[in-house]
Amino acid sequence: MAVNLGSNNLALRVWFMTHRTRDVLSRCEDKVFGKYGLTSEQYSVLATMKSLEDPVRITDVARWLERSTNSVSMIIDRMVKAGLVKRVRDKSDRRAVRLSITSKAEAALKPAARAALDFVQEVTSPLSPDDKRTFINLHEMVKHKAFQCLNPGVSIEEMRDNDITTQPDLMNRLCQYLSISTHKAKHDGGKKKKARR
Amino acid sequence: MAVNLGSNNLALRVWFMTHRTRDVLSRCEDKVFGKYGLTSEQYSVLATMKSLEDPVRITDVARWLERSTNSVSMIIDRMVKAGLVKRVRDKSDRRAVRLSITSKAEAALKPAARAALDFVQEVTSPLSPDDKRTFINLHEMVKHKAFQCLNPGVSIEEMRDNDITTQPDLMNRLCQYLSISTHKAKHDGGKKKKARR
Numbered sequence: 001m002a003v004n005l006g007s008n009n010l011a012l013r014v015w016f017m018t019h020r021t022r023d024v025l026s027r028c029e030d031k032v033f034g035k036y037g038l039t040s041e042q043y044s045v046l047a048t049m050k051s052l053e054d055p056v057r058i059t060d061v062a063r064w065l066e067r068s069t070n071s072v073s074m075i076i077d078r079m080v081k082a083g084l085v086k087r088v089r090d091k092s093d094r095r096a097v098r099l100s101i102t103s104k105a106e107a108a109l110k111p112a113a114r115a116a117l118d119f120v121q122e123v124t125s126p127l128s129p130d131d132k133r134t135f136i137n138l139h140e141m142v143k144h145k146a147f148q149c150l151n152p153g154v155s156i157e158e159m160r161d162n163d164i165t166t167q168p169d170l171m172n173r174l175c176q177y178l179s180i181s182t183h184k185a186k187h188d189g190g191k192k193k194k195a196r197r
Numbered sequence: 198m199a200v201n202l203g204s205n206n207l208a209l210r211v212w213f214m215t216h217r218t219r220d221v222l223s224r225c226e227d228k229v230f231g232k233y234g235l236t237s238e239q240y241s242v243l244a245t246m247k248s249l250e251d252p253v254r255i256t257d258v259a260r261w262l263e264r265s266t267n268s269v270s271m272i273i274d275r276m277v278k279a280g281l282v283k284r285v286r287d288k289s290d291r292r293a294v295r296l297s298i299t300s301k302a303e304a305a306l307k308p309a310a311r312a313a314l315d316f317v318q319e320v321t322s323p324l325s326p327d328d329k330r331t332f333i334n335l336h337e338m339v340k341h342k343a344f345q346c347l348n349p350g351v352s353i354e355e356m357r358d359n360d361i362t363t364q365p366d367l368m369n370r371l372c373q374y375l376s377i378s379t380h381k382a383k384h385d386g387g388k389k390k391k392a393r394r
Contacts, residue, residue, distance in 0.1 A: 017336035022219035
């Protein structure tokens with residue numbers, strides 16, 4: 001079998017690095033969010049809920065987190081038990097259930113989000129702005145290829161529409177929530193767009 | 198608070214992309230390895246065990262996977278129940294327990310490793326060799342910074358020594374296991390180095 005070790009080695013190292021970096025980041029995040037009584041998974045759900053428009057349904061959270069409705073539903077079950085989230089029956093549609101953040105979660109989320117932003121700034125500080133853009137672009141290429149492996153029929157455009165990382169609106173809302181005052185954030189403040197369902 | 202939204206946005210996007218890419222990759226891997234009755238977590242443990250020298254202990258696996266001994270121990274418990282791994286009492290040191298791969302796991306591992314390599318090649322195919330090197334380097338920078346956040350006292354050198362992704366030996370052994378015949382792999386075949394404990 002005449003496969004080139006060099007090229008395999010390079011591809012394998014990309015794969016390992018993608019995993020290991022994420023693993024180390026996750027451990028850091030558990031440490032960061034642990035201070036506020038949250039796991040990084042719980043934080044992701046709460047930050048996503050905060051970035052979406054009411055009413056927030058499990059399917060919305062799952063779509064933004066690019067996870068299955070089933071797995072998000074299980075996380076939500078645990079968060080309900082932990083007193084972080086409530087399931088509320090929709091008044092207009094009795095069959096529909098929307099999610100709401102409890103005051104306990106609300107109290108943890110804001111300082112956690114601030115700490116998250118500090119951590120993100122710190123951990124990406126060795127990268128120049130150009131490095132960051134390159135890093136994002138290379139990730140996008142790998143991610144889109146992986147997404148195609150997962151969903152052979154879906155077009156790149158459809159992927160992009162569903163991609164939280166390419167949604168400036170959502171990013172702005174997150175920054176606004178963190179009370180980051182900038183011209184751009186202020187300018188966009190009034191016109192929240194309805195998230196695509 | 199005069200924080201620059203542009204720079205925050207860029208750092209946040211790096212963070213999101215790191216997570217999302219890994220998440221999508223994990224889902225792909227579950228699909229790839231699922232065909233051979235393995236989860237991606239089980240595959241990681243088996244591939245690591247295969248790359249290490251006997252006797253393999255939980256602490257070795259944990260070190261290579263950069264996870265806590267506790268969490269790897271729980272994974273091993275489940276793998277023992279699934280008939281993939283055995284815990285064997287060491288003859289020379291009765292208190293020590295080494296791990297061994299069962300024939301069931303052995304039968305799944307080789308085709309799974311082949312499929313993994315095909316998948317890794319496919320998913321990294323949009324990246325040129327230079328892109329891959331850049332991608333690895335940028336990951337390394339973020340990962341080392343994250344590692345420093347996690348272990349404030351540890352030096353970069355110590356990190357590198359413990360880093361599976363910078364171990365050409367281990368990579369070569371993995372490629373050899375996959376029967377990839379190259380001059381480099383053949384050349385290195387005879388001189389397996391003892392993994393650092």
